[in-house]
Amino acid sequence: MVEEQSYEAWREVLSSKGFIHGKNTAQVEQKLAARLGVRHAICCANGTDALVMGLMAAGIGKDDWVAVPNLTFWASAEAPAILGCNIVLIDVGADLHLDFDALKAAAKAHPLKACVLANLFGWASTALADIRAFCTTEGIALIEDGAQSFGVAVDGRPVYANAQVSTLSFYPAKVIGGCMDGGAVMTNDDELAKRLRSIANHGRAEHYSYAHVGMNSRMAELNAAYLTRLLDHADTILDGRREAFAAYQARLSDVPGLTFHGVPAGQTGNGYLTMLTHDTLSGDDMVAKLKARGIFCGRVYPETMDMQPPGKAWTRFGDLSRSRALSRALFSLPLYYGIEPAAVQHVCDTLIDVLKTEGNA
Incomplete structure (x- = not known):
């Protein structure tokens, strides 16, 4: 640019x-x-x-x-x-x-x-x-x-x-x-x-x-x-990312078993990441299945702080169960400035088809 x-x-x-x-x-x-x-x-x-x-x-x-x-x-x-x-x-x-x-x-x-x-x-x-x-x-x-x-x-x-x-x-x-x-x-x-x-x-x-x-x-x-x-x-970059994020959210928010974590009310997001979880399939499962279909996706924070070797010595407050569960479940779809609407559509179609094939949608 x-x-x-x-x-x-x-x-x-x-x-x-x-x-x-x-x-x-x-x-x-x-x-x-x-x-x-x-x-x-x-x-x-x-x-x-x-x-x-x-x-x-x-x-x-x-x-x-x-x-x-x-x-x-x-x-x-x-x-x-x-x-x-x-x-x-x-x-x-x-x-x-x-x-x-x-x-x-x-x-x-x-x-x-x-x-x-x-x-x-x-x-x-x-x-x-x-x-x-x-x-x-x-x-x-x-x-x-x-x-x-x-x-x-x-x-x-x-x-x-x-x-x-x-x-x-x-x-x-x-x-x-x-x-x-x-x-x-x-x-x-x-x-x-x-x-x-x-x-x-x-x-x-x-x-x-x-x-x-x-x-x-x-x-x-x-x-x-x-x-x-x-x-x-910056405005052009942000607009492009937000549009792609909105397109993902519109298509995937109502897919059975899938949770699309959206921007909270009263906030304006920046379209940095799509964060999704599935009711029964882990983040690793979702990434593997999508990659097998040619969709490059990823997992941010697949391990929590307390799971890292240095983190094991730190003080844990409570059981940390939600963060641990999310670290196993979260996965992200392709999102970057310049991604074409057709590419977003293809990713969504593939994800929905994967879940249908698995009997989860």
Whole structure:
């Protein structure tokens, strides 16, 4: 979409030798802040670093207790683990996101200092406002992992707009993906923003003067040159993804035995992923049967956090039964910007035929 524009921008970067902290990174930050409804967007090297930076800026460190959903991408738990935190794994609710009641109960059982709330799959937690209010009241730092949430809105506002700290990933497979790894941290707090910028650059205050123990996490200017141009096409990308998502949902929502997990009421999704479950067939079963028919599909998070070797040592709150069941059942159909309506139709026809053949539809 922006290849030719990017080639010219890359030549300019290579000629100038300004490989970090250049004008393209500044443009990305300005465009993000305006689009996401925040005062500050701080670019960094990747989405995982963004989470670590957010936790560090909130004062979270070794031996602090941090709540993390048991069904999420590994980085949501990896970030507090890197900092030596005590991780408490929380089950998810019917919306596939962190269970608010379980979080409240966990806060009574453990001295939580922070919570990583992952807004996944292309929509946000249905308890987002409640979780934000609860964490504010209880003095729990809330870090919102928005790696998959670009374009998501709640009650008409970008999901990032009212967050204390939120993060974004520009991994190439994301809705807005870079030409290499990249990330950003967003906040409306001026002091937090100042701290985040310092942390991303070794904790620097002035040249060779350091106010914090930080990290080296800066966005490559070549990546920023690509991203600042791609962001200009964000609406087109989002519209295409949403149209494909809506087409899948319209065709598959009433198929017997199949659950199409849609965007909650009051939200605008971004068409990142289709998330489906079947009453009797596992996610692995569905993927195998569809692949046998030539349909490439996938399974995100086939194992929960507590099933991963490092996660076995973390604290489990409750039996985590819903997240474990979902990890076995969830599967996703092809969805990307540019997918043709005929391709969506073919995938749906094939899926329905597979279920009929199995006697499940």
